[in-house]
Amino acid sequence: QQQVKQSPQSLIVQKGGISIINCAYENTAFDYFPWYQQFPGKGPALLIAIRPDVSEKKEGRFTISFNKSAKQFSLHIMDSQPGDSATYFCAASITPGTASKLTFGTGTRLQVTL
Amino acid sequence: GAGVSQSPSNKVTEKGKDVELRCDPISGHTALYWYRQSLGQGLEFLIYFQGNSAPDKSGLPSDRFSAERTGGSVSTLTIQRTQQEDSAVYLCASSFGGSSRRETQYFGPGTRLLVL
Numbered sequence: 001q002q003q004v005k006q007s008p009q010s011l012i013v014q015k016g017g018i019s020i021i022n023c024a025y026e027n028t029a030f031d032y033f034p035w036y037q038q039f040p041g042k043g044p045a046l047l048i049a050i051r052p053d054v055s056e057k058k059e060g061r062f063t064i065s066f067n068k069s070a071k072q073f074s075l076h077i078m079d080s081q082p083g084d085s086a087t088y089f090c091a092a093s094i095t096p097g098t099a100s101k102l103t104f105g106t107g108t109r110l111q112v113t114l
Numbered sequence: 115g116a117g118v119s120q121s122p123s124n125k126v127t128e129k130g131k132d133v134e135l136r137c138d139p140i141s142g143h144t145a146l147y148w149y150r151q152s153l154g155q156g157l158e159f160l161i162y163f164q165g166n167s168a169p170d171k172s173g174l175p176s177d178r179f180s181a182e183r184t185g186g187s188v189s190t191l192t193i194q195r196t197q198q199e200d201s202a203v204y205l206c207a208s209s210f211g212g213s214s215r216r217e218t219q220y221f222g223p224g225t226r227l228l229v230l
Contacts, residue, residue: 043221095217104156
């Protein structure tokens with residue numbers, strides 16, 4: 001049972017364009033939604049995260065949009081750059097105040113072309 | 115400061131052999147996690163440790179997999195009688211844990227395991 005579904009599997013965007021990656025979740029108990037960026041041969045690194053009490057969070061060129069009623073959230077990368085070419089994973093967890101495992105989507109491989 | 119480190123970075127083994135993978139978390143982090151990343155797949159949770167609490171082993175795929183964390187710091191993931199389907203990248207992460215809601219997980223570079 002895949003609790004977090006991510007699309008698209010791969011994405012090609014021209015430099016300067018907007019990259020959009022979507023995720024949908026099933027478990028309404030999830031209350032923490034991070035996005036991780038992974039470069040080849042490296043471990044994932046936190047990019048940006050959101051809690052369901054807000055509908056949008058922006059950090060620089062990266063924005064998370066969150067739709068609680070639809071159980072969906074998305075990552076928008078504005079002014080995409082070749083250096084953004086990486087694999088992006090959405091994730092979700094329940095945070096009872098202590099450590100909690102992350103449930104990941106299957107990843108989106110982003111390629112930003114010149 | 116130092117991040118999460120893992121060793122070895124690569125491991126090639128023969129089917130049926132046992133392997134041990136090591137993780138050194140960030141100093142001061144009380145929570146430690148193991149995930150598995152198979153080719154073209156997302157990250158699959160295996161196990162996590164939080165302080166002195168009993169570990170959450172709910173993600174371990176079979177009884178051939180086990181993990182321990184000694185002294186609240188270093189962790190070892192052991193796979194016994196390895197199978198070809200165990201080939202994957204094994205990632206370790208750590209976080210502050212506790213009640214601070216500082217839940218960001220910091221990942222190590224992973225150990226790439228190939229079972230022949």
